[in-house]
Amino acid sequence: MRAVTPVKHPGGSFLVTRTGAGRRVALVWSGSRTDAVRSRCRRFNDIGPEVWAVVRASSVKDVAALAGVSLGTVSNVLNRPDRVSPATRSRVEDAMRELGFVRNESARQLRAGHSRTLAYVLLDARNPFFTDVAEGAERAAEAAGLSLFLCHSDNRASREGDYLAHLVEQRVQGILVTPVDPHATVLDDVRRNGTPLVIVDRTRDDGAFCSVAVDDVLGGRLAVEHLVERGHTRVAFIGGPDTIGQVRDRLEGARAAWADAGLPDDQLTVVPTDGLTVVEGRSAGERLMGIGTRRRPTAAFCANDLLALGLLQQLSTSGATVPGDLAIVGYDDIEYAAAAAVPLTSVRQPRQELGRRAAELVLDEATNPDHVHEQLVFTPELVARRSTFS
Amino acid sequence: MRAVTPVKHPGGSFLVTRTGAGRRVALVWSGSRTDAVRSRCRRFNDIGPEVWAVVRASSVKDVAALAGVSLGTVSNVLNRPDRVSPATRSRVEDAMRELGFVRNESARQLRAGHSRTLAYVLLDARNPFFTDVAEGAERAAEAAGLSLFLCHSDNRASREGDYLAHLVEQRVQGILVTPVDPHATVLDDVRRNGTPLVIVDRTRDDGAFCSVAVDDVLGGRLAVEHLVERGHTRVAFIGGPDTIGQVRDRLEGARAAWADAGLPDDQLTVVPTDGLTVVEGRSAGERLMGIGTRRRPTAAFCANDLLALGLLQQLSTSGATVPGDLAIVGYDDIEYAAAAAVPLTSVRQPRQELGRRAAELVLDEATNPDHVHEQLVFTPELVARRSTFS
DNA sequence: TTGTATGCGTTATCAA
DNA sequence: TTGATAACGCATACAA
Numbered sequence: 001m002r003a004v005t006p007v008k009h010p011g012g013s014f015l016v017t018r019t020g021a022g023r024r025v026a027l028v029w030s031g032s033r034t035d036a037v038r039s040r041c042r043r044f045n046d047i048g049p050e051v052w053a054v055v056r057a058s059s060v061k062d063v064a065a066l067a068g069v070s071l072g073t074v075s076n077v078l079n080r081p082d083r084v085s086p087a088t089r090s091r092v093e094d095a096m097r098e099l100g101f102v103r104n105e106s107a108r109q110l111r112a113g114h115s116r117t118l119a120y121v122l123l124d125a126r127n128p129f130f131t132d133v134a135e136g137a138e139r140a141a142e143a144a145g146l147s148l149f150l151c152h153s154d155n156r157a158s159r160e161g162d163y164l165a166h167l168v169e170q171r172v173q174g175i176l177v178t179p180v181d182p183h184a185t186v187l188d189d190v191r192r193n194g195t196p197l198v199i200v201d202r203t204r205d206d207g208a209f210c211s212v213a214v215d216d217v218l219g220g221r222l223a224v225e226h227l228v229e230r231g232h233t234r235v236a237f238i239g240g241p242d243t244i245g246q247v248r249d250r251l252e253g254a255r256a257a258w259a260d261a262g263l264p265d266d267q268l269t270v271v272p273t274d275g276l277t278v279v280e281g282r283s284a285g286e287r288l289m290g291i292g293t294r295r296r297p298t299a300a301f302c303a304n305d306l307l308a309l310g311l312l313q314q315l316s317t318s319g320a321t322v323p324g325d326l327a328i329v330g331y332d333d334i335e336y337a338a339a340a341a342v343p344l345t346s347v348r349q350p351r352q353e354l355g356r357r358a359a360e361l362v363l364d365e366a367t368n369p370d371h372v373h374e375q376l377v378f379t380p381e382l383v384a385r386r387s388t389f390s
Numbered sequence: 391m392r393a394v395t396p397v398k399h400p401g402g403s404f405l406v407t408r409t410g411a412g413r414r415v416a417l418v419w420s421g422s423r424t425d426a427v428r429s430r431c432r433r434f435n436d437i438g439p440e441v442w443a444v445v446r447a448s449s450v451k452d453v454a455a456l457a458g459v460s461l462g463t464v465s466n467v468l469n470r471p472d473r474v475s476p477a478t479r480s481r482v483e484d485a486m487r488e489l490g491f492v493r494n495e496s497a498r499q500l501r502a503g504h505s506r507t508l509a510y511v512l513l514d515a516r517n518p519f520f521t522d523v524a525e526g527a528e529r530a531a532e533a534a535g536l537s538l539f540l541c542h543s544d545n546r547a548s549r550e551g552d553y554l555a556h557l558v559e560q561r562v563q564g565i566l567v568t569p570v571d572p573h574a575t576v577l578d579d580v581r582r583n584g585t586p587l588v589i590v591d592r593t594r595d596d597g598a599f600c601s602v603a604v605d606d607v608l609g610g611r612l613a614v615e616h617l618v619e620r621g622h623t624r625v626a627f628i629g630g631p632d633t634i635g636q637v638r639d640r641l642e643g644a645r646a647a648w649a650d651a652g653l654p655d656d657q658l659t660v661v662p663t664d665g666l667t668v669v670e671g672r673s674a675g676e677r678l679m680g681i682g683t684r685r686r687p688t689a690a691f692c693a694n695d696l697l698a699l700g701l702l703q704q705l706s707t708s709g710a711t712v713p714g715d716l717a718i719v720g721y722d723d724i725e726y727a728a729a730a731a732v733p734l735t736s737v738r739q740p741r742q743e744l745g746r747r748a749a750e751l752v753l754d755e756a757t758n759p760d761h762v763h764e765q766l767v768f769t770p771e772l773v774a775r776r777s778t779f780s
Numbered sequence: 781t782t783g784t785a786t787g788c789g790t791t792a793t794c795a796a
Numbered sequence: 797t798t799g800a801t802a803a804c805g806c807a808t809a810c811a812a
Contacts, residue, residue, distance in 0.1 A: 151540070
């Protein structure tokens with residue numbers, strides 16, 4: 001079998017085709033007439049008994065030549081087929097098939113001034129919350145005939161910055177981003193450049209951007225109200241670091257509900273963590289179980305489900321029962337929450353809806369001259385499951 | 391605060407700026423001199439007392455004009471700064487800052503013939519296996535100075551096809567893909583067009599593509615050998631549908647190990663599922679526990695960890711213990727496997743390594759004329775945890 | 781060291 | 797209905 005190796009070369013995209021030994025030139029271009037290919041040869045390169053032929057990817061010009069029409073007609077077939085007579089159209093379409101023509105999006109975009117893509121720069125691809133948001137955005141993009149590219153910043157500001165810069169250079173239609181820091185100037189840089197940007201799952205007080213978020217204070221309140229209703233009077237809040245707005249807000253809501261119930265401050269313990277992961281949840285569990293049974297909280301509210309799952313696992317390892325020894329409320333209601341060994345009570349956020357609305361907002365900003373920025377705040381709801389019902 | 395709304399318009403990327411009521415034209419362009427902006431005005435649009443000014447995004451030409459140099463010099467500052475005298479260079483850089491110049495990647499790409507991006511089209515963004523593969527690819531891309539875009543096909547052939555077509559039109563440097571069907575002709579279409587493509591976690595027997603995969607037959611064998619060593623003589627294989635190559639291979643390995651151990655065929659039960667998800671795992675658990683205790687398997691080998699987690703949850707709900715009533719081996723060793731209520735024994739695949747090597751292969755195909763396709767097969771290993779140790 | 785001219789592939793306008 | 801032509805923004809070869 002002949003090796004057919006595509007390479008890239010200044011001036012276009014090329015196909016390199018190699019002959020068998022002995023022959024000088026062989027143009028391998030599956031399904032095409034040799035002469036059509038030969039016209040696109042740029043460079044022949046002798047290497048001993050073999051010869052490389054460098055072939056440009058076919059363009060509208062090549063198609064026009066093969067079909068015996070003008071370049072403008074080919075473009076018409078592509079963009080306004082109704083303006084072309086059926087006979088010539090099918091001749092052009094045949095030529096396209098024969099040459100394996102694919103429209104060059106860079107050229108189209110250069111001409112059109114905009115691309116046909118959205119992007120979502122997300123913090124943590126391993127957290128199902130973000131992939132669910134992405135799914136919602138994906139569907140909205142699909143409905144608008146656009147593609148959605150996902151970029152994983154992995155919680156690193158430098159990577160986030162690289163991605164944002166690249167996307168702006170690409171002139172994407174719009175960017176959704178869950179930023180490492182919503183107040184970082186990189187976001188302003190994007191917008192100064194005219195690329196619509198929507199902040200997802202974070203907000204900024206200055207109203208400079210559209211954003212979609214969930215009322216985390218209310219979420220924290222719902223969680224703790226539920227625990228108070230279930231009769232708990234010693235509760236732990238597990239989460240951190242408090243540089244994360246979500247964590248601060250959920251704790252604030254928790255404290256408000258606690259105060260409203262007339263319970264003493266010191267019976268709402270804060271167990272800080274260094275992140276919102278399963279591993280951190282286990283470590284928090286160890287610390288929690290280290291407290292003497294008399295003073296130990298009877299319930300825990302975790303700042304997200306991953307923490308809650310880690311906590312659950314730690315308890316199960318150490319022989320404690322849920323909710324008998326400790327009731328648990330998580331946050332996010334990811335798929336694994338319902339599927340945990342003890343199904344988790346959790347605060348649900350409308351994740352797909354978040355993504356969908358974010359995509360719609362960014363498209364509005366991209367296309368509607370009368371666009372005004374909106375900060376949408378969604379309402380969370382508590383989903384009660386076995387982890388809080390003995 | 392004035393509304394500054396970016397819009398898109400044929401002919402370039404634009405910023406629309408709106409005046410306050412009463413004045414006719416206001417050019418809002420933060421940090422720029424008004425005259426520099428005015429030169430880029432294209433269209434003024436009276437709407438009652440307000441006026442829209444349509445402003446083109448700045449190009450090298452604008453920068454050159456503002457800096458008082460030629461367009462070529464600006465390009466040199468961008469691409470070969472050493473060829474420019476320090477004085478002019480700083481003048482040009484000032485102008486760039488002032489105009490908020492951002493290189494137009496479409497134009498650069500059109501000229502260069504290739505982009506600076508890779509893409510990974512993955513099956514299921516919710517499955518941590520794929521995000522870990524993506525992370526490995528991401529790092530390799532970063533090392534090569536490229537960006538990696540993630541595209542989520544969500545197991546749908548049509549969406550996969552849309553993404554592949556779009557990526558080919560974009561002339562990305564290379565595509566990694568875990569395809570819905572590795573033998574589908576869409577993959578051949580991509581390559582016929584000269585875009586390097588590497589198949590991830592699947593293989594194709596015809597050697598038409600590079601691929602990276604893991605020896606699933608060996609993985610199945612390892613799982614069952616482990617269970618046999620632990621003394622199990624009635625084992626269930628849980629997984630499906632068997633249209634998935636992985637499922638077939640893992641079962642094949644399981645059967646081979648079973649036969650090698652001299653155990654009777656009918657004591658290796660197959661419990662088919664409709665997918666590899668947590669929900670399917672629970673449903674399989676129900677069926678399994680429906681078998682009378684005398685004939686019921688004492689161990690289960692699940693085709694992936696999500697199934698195993700679902701199974702585990704089902705057992706725990708119904709009061710059965712793991713591994714006492716049923717030992718469990720999963721596959722993939724995702725993070726949640728170790729973090730499960732009963733830590734899961736699982737077959738680990740070198741996920742990040744898979745992604746890294748795939749990215750390297752696609753870059754080799756893109757840049758090395760002597761590239762030959764390689765089908766890499768990695769070796770899995772068994773990670774023993776509590777779910778198989780009573 | 782800097783400037784000029786050309787082409788990348790596409791689309792749209794206008795003339796035939 | 798079709799064809800010729802001019803941009804879009806950038807990078808480079810070559811001329812000054």
